[in-house]
Amino acid sequence: MRRAVCPGSFDPVTYGHIDIVGRAAKQYDEVVVAVLNNINKRGLFTVDEKLDMLSEGTADFGNVAAAEFDGLLVDFCRANGIDTIVRSLRSVSDFDYELQIAQMNYRLSGVETVFMTANPQYSFLSSSLVREIAQHNGDVSSLVTPYVQKRLREKYAERAAEQ
DSSP, X not given: OOEEEEEEOOTTOOHHHHHHHHHHHHHSSEEEEEEEOOTTOOOSSOHHHHHHHHXXXXXXXXXXXXXXXXXXXXXXXXXXXXXXXXXXXXXXHHHHHHHHHHHHHHHHHOOEEEEEEOOGGGTTOOHHHHHHHHHTTOOOTTTSOHHHHHHHHHHHHHHHHHO
């Protein structure tokens, strides 16, 4: 069985993420979307909220599961019998950064990294841009699923009520 992991912070999951996961799901028997639990970085959403949004966004792919990890991705891969990491490239600067990580992951564990170029309609898209637009009540309906859009509205309404 060919297994791959699509790692990230997914804060929040976007159509660009879903596109890469869906394309990976066509190439591998099973794809695990792994959400990094980074204790040094406080995101907008909790890991559980991200897993929920990922499960909703990838529900149409029968061979995709969402999971949490912390520590080194290669340790997660070893523990779960995964030998391929799938990463998206939006630009040349992404490649420079991702290449270093891919080479280190291979050196540490022998886990291969496969790069998929972003769909041109999503090449500009990032979670940070989505958060910024949503924070100012902008329209993100073409960037995220309706469920994620709803969760963004709720999250920013909660934050506004706290202030």
